[in-house]
Amino acid sequence: MKYVAKNRAYTVSAVLLIGLLVLAACQAVPAMEAPPAKDKKAGAAGGGVSDTSRPASDYRAITGGAFLAPCIVARPTDRSVVVSVVPGEEVLAYVEYRAEGSQQVLRTETALLGGGKPHEIPIEGLEKDTRYYYGLMYKSASDTDFKPADSGTFMTQRSEGSTFTFGVQGDSHPERPQQFDPALYMRTMQNAREYDPDFYLTSGDDFSIEKLGKITQEGVEGLYLEQRRYLGVIGNSSPLFIVNGNHENTARYLIDGRADNPAVWGQNARNAYFPQPAPDAFYSGDPEYVEHIGLLRDYFAFTWGDALFVVIDYYWHSMIPVDTSLAGGDKNGDPWLKTIDDNQYAWLKKTLEESTSKYKFVFTHHVLGFGRGGTDLASLYEWGGYGKNGKWEFAEKRPGWGMPIHELMAENGVTIFFQGHDHVFVRQELDGVTYQTLPLPADPYRTLYFASAYEAETKLAGPGHVRVTVAPDAVTLDYIASRIDSMSGEIMNDEVVHSYTLFAKE
Missing domain, CATH: 3.60.21.10 (Metallo-dependent phosphatases)
Incomplete structure (x- = not known):
């Protein structure tokens, strides 16, 4: 299915989504928030396997979501990126996104995604050397309304002279x-x-x-x-x-x-x-x-x-x-x-x-x-x-x-x-x-x-x-x-x- 960006009439505050990323404490945190404070507790010499670790395979149970793994961004260019998602069940989904500093929120078309396999949602028509924020919205068969699943950010191709x-x-x-x-x-x-x-x-x-x-x-x-x-x-x-x-x-x-x-x-x-x-x-x-x-x-x-x-x-x-x-x-x-x-x-x-x-x-x-x-x-x-x-x-x-x-x-x-x-x-x-x-x-x-x-x-x-x-x-x-x-x-x-x-x- 072809995905086309569409203008939306709401402000960016409506698209601040909850990120469902797994962290070491195995808790969901907002992906658009600032990163957690640096942990300066642990040291170097000695060894041993952590007895408090939890497998990443717990992802779906921890988040309570319909997805088997975090969504990822891939294949960035000067004008596009792909968002890859892995639903665990059949869902309707789309991606909302906006450029940094802009209040205009765009979105892809809604697509029906089969469960148990990865799907790619392309985002096109982007500006070069620009940071974007995105959020994945979905609705399963038991849902009445769309709800947030994951969110993140990405850069398009940097210009020469950039750091x-x-x-x-x-x-x-x-x-x-x-x-x-x-x-x-x-x-x-x-x-x-x-x-x-x-x-x-x-x-x-x-x-x-x-x-x-x-x-x-x-x-x-x-x-x-x-x-x-x-x-x-x-x-x-x-x-x-x-x-x-x-x-x-x-x-x-x-x-x-x-x-x-x-x-x-x-x-x-x-x-x-x-x-x-x-x-x-x-x-x-x-x-x-x-x-x-x-x-x-x-x-x-x-x-x-x-x-x-x-x-x-x-x-x-x-x-x-x-x-x-x-x-x-x-x-x-x-x-x-x-x-x-x-x-x-x-x-x-x-x-x-x-x-x-x-x-x-x-x-x-x-x-x-x-x-x-x-x-x-x-x-x-x-x-x-x-x-x-x-x-x-x-x-x-x-x-x-x-x-x-x-x-x-x-x-x-x-x-x-x-x-x-x-x-x-x-x-x-x-x-x-x-x-x-x-x-x-x-x-x-x-x-x-x-x-x-x-x-x-x-x-x-x-x-x-x-x-x-x-x-x-x-x-x-x-x-x-x-x-x-x-x-x-x-x-x-x-x-x-x-x-x-x-x-x-x-």
């Missing part, structure tokens, strides 16, 4: 109790939400399917719904960009022509519960159509303010398992067969070379898609051109590419390359490119994972996430710690434990 923030997190791994505490993850979401980032990126391994036992479509979709209940806390007001990881097993090697396939289930769930960009007038990206999926939406790029943002993917473009293998394949196959492929490389080259942005950020799950380390691996295979034996093999193995990926980033002034996979905060630099490895966002034991794989001065354990402030003259990256009351130590929740600034290149 803005975005957030990034490392692997969340909800399937691993030794690396994931629900209350701690919720605290990370709250910390990120507090500074109103324009958008928020993951780095993969958020939907690990191999621990499901018998893998079914229902089980796979359940992982994405459960993660939506956490990421919805930040995604309610900061659009989410989801990077593919090895444990998702949304990967080319599994495709066999059948719809009844874990990779198909996973990619379709990802794009349904977390709407991602497809190539259009605002985003560039993967044009490939895959049977039973459609457009993959796995790699893409866009410009925001003075910065270019680029997401790349290994797993949908390698014919063999890159790392994790579900089908009994050998993940230790020839590393030269693990690739972003010719088409993605050509797109990446064109995107970087044609961009005039002052800053350029590149995101993927990991250098090469496998292994441990950052710049420590940057000389190898298609990333650096050398084989494991130390011989230059790039010209033979990647004819027509011109240069390895790292050199391509360095030649085109990439500011920061972001990766996850190794579960540790590490900052490195090579040829003017900062390599930033991301920590776990919910690790209750604060383990310094894979530190020996890195040659670096700065190595810090999780949990926490990264905030990046982009300003006309510099980029500042802050590592923000997450803590809950059961954690002792000196570092407090929401504390910046490491920070650095990169000045704009001439």
Whole structure:
């Protein structure tokens, strides 16, 4: 159904809606209110899983609402955004919205939404570089009148010269109790939400399917719904960009022509519960159509303010398992067969070379898609051109590419390359490119994972996430710690434990 903005004759006071976001205390709070005061009670050393956490799967019971997860905003452009909702039952729904500083409230058309699956409500005709406030209104079969379900805010594309923030997190791994505490993850979401980032990126391994036992479509979709209940806390007001990881097993090697396939289930769930960009007038990206999926939406790029943002993917473009293998394949196959492929490389080259942005950020799950380390691996295979034996093999193995990926980033002034996979905060630099490895966002034991794989001065354990402030003259990256009351130590929740600034290149 097409949604059209319509003028409404009432004032903004009529659209101040109750937000139904889950917070650590598991209470609903108004999403349009100022964020809660910073919690400075919890510390750093020591460990242990919180015994007061409550699963995000309690979302519907807590809110008493008709929706299975918070609504999120997605695919922002200069003129539009998508609001994604997951009703638990059939409802009539529409979205009201207004620009900051305006008393004029607009709305989408009312739509009938089926229960138990995600739906997208597009909002179009917006103004560039503008903050909007929105509210979701709904009516179920038992209701006489429409009532508020959720509310939030979002920004349209920033203009050049603007200052803005975005957030990034490392692997969340909800399937691993030794690396994931629900209350701690919720605290990370709250910390990120507090500074109103324009958008928020993951780095993969958020939907690990191999621990499901018998893998079914229902089980796979359940992982994405459960993660939506956490990421919805930040995604309610900061659009989410989801990077593919090895444990998702949304990967080319599994495709066999059948719809009844874990990779198909996973990619379709990802794009349904977390709407991602497809190539259009605002985003560039993967044009490939895959049977039973459609457009993959796995790699893409866009410009925001003075910065270019680029997401790349290994797993949908390698014919063999890159790392994790579900089908009994050998993940230790020839590393030269693990690739972003010719088409993605050509797109990446064109995107970087044609961009005039002052800053350029590149995101993927990991250098090469496998292994441990950052710049420590940057000389190898298609990333650096050398084989494991130390011989230059790039010209033979990647004819027509011109240069390895790292050199391509360095030649085109990439500011920061972001990766996850190794579960540790590490900052490195090579040829003017900062390599930033991301920590776990919910690790209750604060383990310094894979530190020996890195040659670096700065190595810090999780949990926490990264905030990046982009300003006309510099980029500042802050590592923000997450803590809950059961954690002792000196570092407090929401504390910046490491920070650095990169000045704009001439």
